Amino acid sequence: MSEIGKRATILVVDDEQGVRQSFHMVLKDEFEVLLAETGNQAIDIFTNNTVDVILLDILLPDINGIELLERLKDMDPNTEIIMITAVKDIQTAVKAIKQGAYEYIIKPFNVDEVVTVIRRALEKHTLVKELTYLKGELERVQPFEKMVGNDEKMMKIFDLISTISQSDGTVLVQGESGTGKELVARAIHRRSPRKDRPFVVISCAAIPPTLMESEIFGHTKGAFTGAVHTAMGKLEIAHRGTILLDDIDSLDINMQGKLLRVIQEREFERLGSTKVIRVDVRFIASSNKDLEELINRGEFREDLFYRLNVFPVMVPPLRERKGDIPSLLNHFLELFSKGDNPPKRFSPEAVKVLMKYDWPGNVRELENLVQRLSTLCRGPVIRLRDIPMFTMTRTEIKDMPLREAIKAFEKQYIATILESVNYNRTKAAEILGVHRNTLSAKLYELGIRP
Ligand SMILES: Nc1ncnc2c1ncn2[C@@H]1O[C@H](COP(=O)(O)OP(=O)(O)OP(=O)(O)O)[C@@H](O)[C@H]1O
Ligand SMILES: [Mg+2]
Structure with missing residues (x-):
């Protein structure tokens, strides 16, 4: 299957002789079967043979199954690895899947299931190989x-x-x-x-x-x-x-x-x-x-x-790929700055704070924040004091002069009220308990776009 006319090679790694033998029985008619008793032996065989799929016992005497999985995947990321596990080790098996194992099967296993899983792994294996080739073009x-x-x-x-x-x-x-x-x-x-x-x-x-x-x-x-x-x-x-x-x-x-x-x-x-x-x-x-x-x-x-x-x-959460944050900020600034030419930008200090923030709502949260700031900020540059405080760490807030901090708070507070009444200034002034003219002056002072 791996090459036309040639049978696929399966490496079975399990320390129980009984298990190895039964896999051999089940697989030998359809595949080339190699057997390894220990992790080290598996690495040895893997180094010296072309292997398409590995059946890997999670519990081995010499190397922990997850560790071995990682090493084998490092040696050849295209080999599909199927974990063999006991019911009580399902958690480890799930972890193995996250580490790149193709699937896991539970002991005692069912013959049809094993063969089906291997066939599917091989299908993927062949496909990925073809595609890796095609992709270059x-x-x-x-x-x-x-x-x-x-x-x-x-x-x-x-x-x-x-x-x-x-x-x-x-x-x-x-x-x-x-x-x-x-x-x-x-x-x-x-x-x-x-x-x-x-x-x-x-x-x-x-x-x-x-x-x-x-x-x-x-x-x-x-x-x-x-x-x-x-x-x-x-x-x-x-x-x-x-x-x-x-x-x-x-x-x-x-x-x-x-x-x-x-x-x-x-x-x-x-x-x-x-x-x-x-x-x-x-x-x-x-x-x-x-x-x-x-x-x-x-x-x-x-x-x-x-x-x-x-x-x-x-798809990894945004906090695990913070390198994306600057380009996402720019992307959304461009998207939302309709009237502004050139589009607004963030000050380097603002970007720094936003890169430290963990973004529990991921890209959507970032998108919403940029949209809000583009609507509210008047000037061409969105500064640190325009950024909502929840994105900041305690130190960052502590480092802000009191006047800046008060301004930042005031700005966000007024912005939230304005949004809640659909930018109706009379209503907003009412809620804030100030005269409409005072609100207008505040908006101007704080650089909030009317
Ligand atoms: N890499 C990206 N580049 C540009 N925009 C992005 C990117 N990732 C997400 N977005 C935008 O973020 C918003 C959320 O993305 P999307 O709807 O695809 O998320 P989701 O994972 O399906 O979320 P949910 O689980 O809540 O449905 C969308 O407006 C999308 O356009
Ligand atoms: Mg969705």
């Missing part, structure tokens, strides 16, 4: 339309987007709220051969469960009370294009099963009809919750998770 590291970032972590995501967009495999984009998951999904679509076809979002959190089925599958006239017309579902609309299952964690368990069938079969029926409709769609799912945790709680189907997680994309 595409224009590389070209910044994504409207998606900015130059931190190393983001560059890796851009690379991943390039690779993934050339295939049809399902993608699972995970990351905290506001990190840019939807943007990643759009970028994948835009760069894919499907780019001239629709990109359709199904918002799993926003649509009530009772309407979800018809939203996705469509319905025929009279299928349920209120179905006066036949309507196409989003699956049909997205034919030949891409579907984003946004916030998939919110999808109820019943729908999860129905969706799984579509992802597997690429066919479905409209509600109230028995006619089978076939579609060609690429699925991307997004979630800001830990799906593995939901699986453990029985709220998310494990089989659906594995179907979705063919290409995992983890």
